[in-house]
Amino acid sequence: MYPGQPNYVMLQPQYGPPPPYYSPQPYHSDENRRSNCGNCCMRCICCVYCLLFILILIFATGIVLTYTFYKPKIPIYKLQDLSVTAFSMQPDLSMNAELEVTVTAENPNTKIGFIYGKDSSIVVSFEDSILCSGKVPSFHQGHENVTTIKIPLSGKTKFSPDLSKALTADQDQGRIPLLVQVIVPVTVVMETLPLRQFQLHVSCHMTVDNLRPDKKPQILSSTNSFGFGF
Numbered sequence: 345m346y347p348g349q350p351n352y353v354m355l356q357p358q359y360g361p362p363p364p365y366y367s368p369q370p371y372h373s374d375e376n377r378r379s380n381c382g383n384c385c386m387r388c389i390c391c392v393y394c395l396l397f398i399l400i401l402i403f404a405t406g407i408v409l410t411y412t413f414y415k416p417k418i419p420i421y422k423l424q425d426l427s428v429t430a431f432s433m434q435p436d437l438s439m440n441a442e443l444e445v446t447v448t449a450e451n452p453n454t455k456i457g458f459i460y461g462k463d464s465s466i467v468v469s470f471e472d473s474i475l476c477s478g479k480v481p482s483f484h485q486g487h488e489n490v491t492t493i494k495i496p497l498s499g500k501t502k503f504s505p506d507l508s509k510a511l512t513a514d515q516d517q518g519r520i521p522l523l524v525q526v527i528v529p530v531t532v533v534m535e536t537l538p539l540r541q542f543q544l545h546v547s548c549h550m551t552v553d554n555l556r557p558d559k560k561p562q563i564l565s566s567t568n569s570f571g572f573g574f
C-alpha cells in the first residue's frame with residue numbers, strides 16, 4: 345500500500361467491453377451436438393403428444409356427436425302377464441309345469457334398433473330348483489317399436505319331499521316366491537349398422553299368489569335387476 349492507492353480492487357474495468365464469458369467446460373462442441381439430439385427427441389415426444397391429444401379430442405367429439413345425434417335410450421321391458429297352462433305334482437313328486445309369460449319390449453330410440461339373438465334362455469325357479477324354462481323368440485326390433493312377446497315355458501322336474509312340502513305350503517298361504525332369469529344376446533343396430541353383440545341378463549324376483557291352471561295367478565310383487573355381459 346502506498347498513499348493514493350484506493351483501498352479496493354476493481355474486478356472489472358468500468359469502461360470498455362464486458363469481459364468474455366468463460367464457460368466452465370472449454371470443449372462444449374460435443375455437448376452441443378448432444379443437446380441438439382435431445383431437442384429433436386423432445387420435438388418427437390411433443391409431436392406424439394400433440395397427435396395423441398388431437399386423436400383423443402376427435403374421439404371425444406365423435407362420442408359426444410354420436411350421443412347427441414343418436415340419443416341412446418335404454419329399452420323398457422315389462423312383464424305384462426303370467427298364465428298357467430298346466431301345473432301338477434304327481435304322487436312320485438315329479439312336477440309338470442307349463443306357464444306362459446307375456447312381456448312387452450319397448451324401444452324408445454329413434455335411430456337405434458335391437459336384434460334379439462337366438463341363443464336366449466328364460467328359466468323360472470322355485471327355491472333354486474328349476475320349474476320350467478323356455479326361449480325368447482329371436483327378432484329384430486326397429487326404431488320406436490313396441491312388441492308384445494308371448495313366451496311359453498315348460499318343464500318336468502322331480503322335487504325333493506322337502507321342496508314339494510314347501511311349495512304346497514306356499515300355495516296354501518297364497519305367496520309363492522319365484523325367480524325368473526333371462527339371458528338374451530342383443531345386438532345394437534345404429535341406423536343400419538350392427539354393432540357388437542352383448543348379453544343382457546335380467547333377474548326378476550316375484551311373488552305370485554297361486555300356480556294353478558284353473559285360476560289366474562296374480563303377481564303380488566316383482567323386482568327386476570339388469571346386467572350386461574360380453
Ligand SMILES: *[C@@H]1O[C@H](CO)[C@@H](O)[C@H](O)[C@H]1NC(C)=O
Pocket residue numbers: 483484485486489490491
Ligand atoms: C315392431 O316390430 C315387430 C318385429 O319386428 C313387428 O312385427 C311389428 O310390426 C312392429 N310394430 C310396429 C308398430 O311397427
